[in-house]
Amino acid sequence: MKRLIAKGLMFGNLIEVTSPALVDRYKRAMKHLCGRETSLTDFHIDISGYSPEIGAELGDDLYLNPNGANRQFILLTTAQKHAPLLNARFSTSRGIIRQFIETNEAQLFALTARDAVAGELQNSVFEISTPAKLLEIRRITVEADTIGGHVADAGKLAKLIERFRQESDGWRDDLLIAEMITLARKTGDVTRVPIHLPQMSFEQPNFWTSHFGGLYVFRDVSFPAVISTLPRESLGPVPIAPVFDLTNRNQIADWLERNQLAEPIVQARGMDAAAVIRQKMDFILVEAADTLGLEIGDARRTELRSIAHRLGTSLPMEFQGLAALLRWIEAGGTWPRITSEHPAYFYTLRARAHKDRDLVNMLLSELAPMDVRQMFIVHKELFYASYARWSDRKRQYVADFLEREYVVDKQGARTALFGPEPGMEDRNRPDPKPARDLGPVTGPWGAARGRG
Structure with missing residues (x-):
């Protein structure tokens, strides 16, 4: 693969991490998410924060993607939105992370200036031992915060401020005021500069996954189907029909x-x-x-x-x-x-x-x-x-x-x-060409004979 790397055909557009401050933030985020650490002092990361060098060091390309089902991510900079996603297990993952970054870019820019942001693409399935389990995945929810919990603390401070304003004797509540001051030292003035990362959800009706040899799942079409790269009999019972394989x-x-x-x-x-x-x-x-x-x-x-x-x-x-x-x-x-x-x-x-x-x-x-x-x-x-x-x-x-x-x-x-x-x-544009009755054997251009 060295030839591909040298020509920019592999690991291209990755984000280089060499600053001691960013390396330290990454290590703390990594410890927070997966309980593991790296000894590397410089490396590259993709849009999710995965590093091929750290993956090689640990002998685990899934250190940020346990069971290949709930991808975790580490954001050191919003520039990661332009990076590729390596070792993708689902075709939708990169688009979801990029949309999350672009939607919250101003907030993430401010947050990553002080700490790493860590999060997860969550779904209701934590293990995918069978294709039927895999097909239960329908919605992906993105949750994220800094390692120091700035978003959670900002939300807590906002509630305390609201309580202080509503209670007539709030100015006498020393414990309330002391807690607000302690949180404000960490979050800053959230009344002027709010800190908020909304929980975002994404439907995943149609997708590709590398699991079970490779599956294409189409649910949001007129005629749903699953297409397998392995013999369809190997999948066992699945809740979508028909099931095809490449033959x-x-x-x-x-x-x-x-x-x-x-x-x-x-x-x-x-x-x-x-x-x-x-x-x-x-x-x-x-x-x-x-x-x-x-x-x-x-x-x-x-x-x-x-x-x-x-x-x-x-x-x-x-x-x-x-x-x-x-x-x-x-x-x-x-x-x-x-x-x-x-x-x-x-x-x-x-x-x-x-x-x-x-x-x-x-x-x-x-x-x-x-x-x-x-x-x-x-x-x-x-x-x-x-x-x-x-x-x-x-x-x-x-x-x-x-x-x-x-x-x-x-x-x-x-x-x-x-x-x-x-x-x-x-x-949502309807295709201008009328549908054709293809019969058992399909030809791409119907009964046309001329060049017109």
Whole structure:
């Protein structure tokens, strides 16, 4: 993984912690949350305060995420909102922490100037020994305070002030006044500068989790479902039906269409479909060449074209399907009949613009695993696990490509592939295309024949 780190493709945008004061605050917060300490004097943290260096020191990547179910967090600075979330067990966790920071940024800025803020993403499930237990998670509540309890003390002081004002002889109550003075020394004047971190709750109807091999849970759609990366029989009884696994390609394709969750890239507005398809074909050729032990040189397009000529009829079906689609786009060739049974099918789709766009693109990256660029952007956990299994030459090619084509303009690349970030007007926007009766085998473009 050193190659990825050097190229800024792993552990990028982490917050460096080197100040003795911040290191001390972190240690006290860590002791407060998990009862453990670090001997490191400098390290990096993600949006939740997790440090990969401390995780390695302790031999425990879950030291801030007991049982992988109730993630704790340590905030030293509001700048953490820009950092990634490492070792994510739920796809919603980073968004929840970021929204909590942004909503309370002024308060958190003032609080972190004096102490670390520690908190937890709480749900009603404390152990997830079965998938059925996991699916009981529906709402996440965020609770936080400084290690010194400034928020709690400020709330207590505010109540004492109100009591002092309401009681006619409050000015004679020496114990009340003494308690107010003691708290005020710690919190400051809460009448002028209130200290308050509201308890925030977030619904979690649709999400991905790494538990049980990887599950996609969709409850807030017209046709709910659970999609498992492991055989569906391994899950046992779950309270949501149907349950698919990645081998159920026809059923997943039909489910995506019925819920209006994905669209063919050739119909996507503002997308250079030909360029995207051509790049997907390159990735497939690299995988094929690497599997066969063929020399790919710098894996430029001219070299990859030579490999395609050498493979001839042995070219992967994914490549052949995308090549037919490219011919239709660029030269008006025969309309390709790519159904959900075809290996190229899921390479031809992207998520529509809706609130779960990124989640659907995560699922599509599982179904189109040779598209390494999409995998890296939308599913880091899957990318790093796949990277560890690749040959060194494929690792080099992918790392060089991402450094050259993605790192220089991350937002531009995301917009080119997936469209602009969905705004509020997109989240509930009905799709203009009518639904189709797909039958048992799905094709992404209906019965169209021409290019219009």
